Amino acid sequence: MLKIFTFILSPEFSPLLFIIFVLCGFYWNPVRFLFTIIGVAFALRSRLQHIKPRKKERKFSFPEEFSxxxxxxxxxxxxxxxxxxxxxxxxxxxxxxxxxxxxxxxxxxxxxxxxxxxxxxxxxxxxxxxxxxxxxxxxxxxxxxxxxxxxxxxxxxxxxxxxxxxxxxxxxxxxxxxxxxxxxxxxxxxxxxxxxxxxxxxx
Structure with a gap:
């Protein structure tokens, strides 16, 4: 199980493989739950890749003469x-x-x-x-x-x-x-x- 999740979160895991996993999950009921978890993990990974890091707020200390x-x-x-x-x-x-x-x-x-x-x-x-x-x-x-x-x-x-x-x-x-x-x-x-x-x- 740990190896599967590691593979899901790796760059080598492609959208095509994700589709295959989902289809398998619908046809084999005993493992549907597992494939659902895998699908959610992939969705989260894709979501995180599109989140841009927030820029650091710069602190300025301008002269007192400035309004x-x-x-x-x-x-x-x-x-x-x-x-x-x-x-x-x-x-x-x-x-x-x-x-x-x-x-x-x-x-x-x-x-x-x-x-x-x-x-x-x-x-x-x-x-x-x-x-x-x-x-x-x-x-x-x-x-x-x-x-x-x-x-x-x-x-x-x-x-x-x-x-x-x-x-x-x-x-x-x-x-x-x-x-x-x-x-x-x-x-x-x-x-x-x-x-x-x-x-x-x-x-």
């Missing part, structure tokens, strides 16, 4: 970027897909009579910027706080555009600062990252 909304968005992008690199079979150390983060100041926006969406549109209107939406409809629409880029070079162009549109010396105004800009890159599959602030973009 709660920003952190939630970064968690989603972090999983998207790291999953993409794992699917490609990339090395443990990952570089690419830099993220631009804008933390807004209400006073700075009000003084300029603008909204976060208007600031974000300066980035989205760039010729070289390809908007990266979240991959399915269960995620929120594109954020006005967090922007994912394919290259650091394009991110730098976005920072320059923000400077040219909103820096006080360029527009010859003395408005309160729109606030702060950060750049973040995920470096490792364990969720580690590097983040730094880009200063003097708005003032």
């Amino acid at each position: 709660r909304r920003t952190k939630i968005c970064l968690e989603k992008w972090g999983n998207i970027i790291l999953d993409k690199n794992e699917a490609k079979g990339e090395d443990e150390t990952l570089y690419g897909d830099p993220i631009l983060i804008i933390e807004y100041n209400v006073a700075g926006l009000t003084a300029r009579n603008i909204t976060p969406a208007m600031v974000a549109q300066v980035i989205r209107n760039m010729t070289r910027y390809t908007q990266k939406p979240f991959p399915n409809v269960s995620h929120a629409p594109p954020s006005d706080l967090v922007f994912a880029f394919s290259k650091m070079e394009v991110l730098e162009d976005a920072v320059e555009n923000l400077y040219n549109n909103y820096h006080n010396t360029v527009i010859n105004q003395n408005h309160p600062v729109i606030r702060r800009i950060f750049v973040l890159e995920f470096l490792h599959r364990n969720g580690s990252f590097e983040a730094f602030e880009r200063k003097h973009v708005f003032n």
